[in-house]
Amino acid sequence: xxxxxxxxxxxxxxxxxxxxxxxxxxxxxxxxxxxxxxxxxxxxxxxxxxxxxxxxxxxxxxxxxxxxxxxxxxxxxxxxxxxxxxxxxxxxxxxxxxxxxxxxxxxxxxxxxxxxxxxxxxxxxxxxxxxxxxxxxxxxxxxxxxxxxxxxxx
Amino acid sequence: xxxxxxxxxxxxxxxxxxxxxxxxxxxxxxxxxxxxxxxxxxxxxxxxxxxxxxxxxxxxxxxxxxxxxxxxxxxxxxxxxxxxxxxxxxxxxxxxxxxxxxxxxxxxxxxxxxxx
Numbered sequence: 235x236x237x238x239x240x241x242x243x244x245x246x247x248x249x250x251x252x253x254x255x256x257x258x259x260x261x262x263x264x265x266x267x268x269x270x271x272x273x274x275x276x277x278x279x280x281x282x283x284x285x286x287x288x289x290x291x292x293x294x295x296x297x298x299x300x301x302x303x304x305x306x307x308x309x310x311x312x313x314x315x316x317x318x319x320x321x322x323x324x325x326x327x328x329x330x331x332x333x334x335x336x337x338x339x340x341x342x343x344x345x346x347x348x349x350x351x352x353x354x355x356x357x358x359x360x361x362x363x364x365x366x367x368x369x370x371x372x373x374x375x376x377x378x379x380x381x382x383x384x385x386x387x388x
Numbered sequence: 389x390x391x392x393x394x395x396x397x398x399x400x401x402x403x404x405x406x407x408x409x410x411x412x413x414x415x416x417x418x419x420x421x422x423x424x425x426x427x428x429x430x431x432x433x434x435x436x437x438x439x440x441x442x443x444x445x446x447x448x449x450x451x452x453x454x455x456x457x458x459x460x461x462x463x464x465x466x467x468x469x470x471x472x473x474x475x476x477x478x479x480x481x482x483x484x485x486x487x488x489x490x491x492x493x494x495x496x497x498x499x500x501x502x503x504x
Binding site: 286289304317329340344369380383385 | 406413440460496500
């Protein structure tokens with residue numbers, strides 16, 4: 235992720251004059267215009283943007299949880315309506331997409347961990363699978379426990 | 389709002405939220421948005437689910453499940469908008485919007501789990 239600068243060029247500050255703005259102290263910076271769709275050119279960039287957009291699926295999932303809790307508090311009728319909405323085709327469509335993005339987030343997050351933290355054992359760097367492996371294991375165990383708890387309430 | 393002093397706080401929230409989202413959110417969405425609607429799993433009975441959510445451990449779990457991932461979202465989506473759309477002149481608006489959602493969502497979760 236890049237840093238966020240607050241700099242603006244003199245031309246921007248003066249509202250974009252027709253002639254190039256002259257400054258006494260330093261030349262205007264050369265800043266080539268980058269297209270808004272710069273990330274479409276290369277698969278690595280597309281993957282980066284998809285990974286970053288997974289955060290929208292994260293927020294969406296939290297919104298679903300909040301709606302579910304709201305319905306649960308309002309009563310049985312409200313909760314039945316919640317379950318009904320969750321069965322609507324448009325809702326299922328959105329949730330299939332959201333779930334795919336959540337999986338993308340989990341996998342990229344676990345795979346990034348060995349790059350983000352260097353663990354050394356007896357002076358040797360621990361290989362990547364030994365760092366991401368336990369996270370995948372934890373993921374599976376946690377998911378199984380949550381499913382078991384909900385099934386036991388069926 | 390974001391400067392050399394505050395950035396580590398936002399980044400820590402992003403990171404902690406990323407872990408929670410990666411480990412706990414997929415199964416949550418899978419059960420209630422896919423498995424139950426498709427009939428792969430029985431829908432939990434209303435009273436039983438309400439009793440589950442009423443227990444203190446579940447309340448703490450759900451609060452963490454809602455709040456931290458929202459701050460993860462706020463940080464990541466903010467930079468997606470900065471880098472993807474190059475809207476640096478709207479930095480303050482983007483910041484207020486993203487963290488506004490995170491704070492409101494956290495307050496909503498706190499309220500709902502308080503009254504449940």
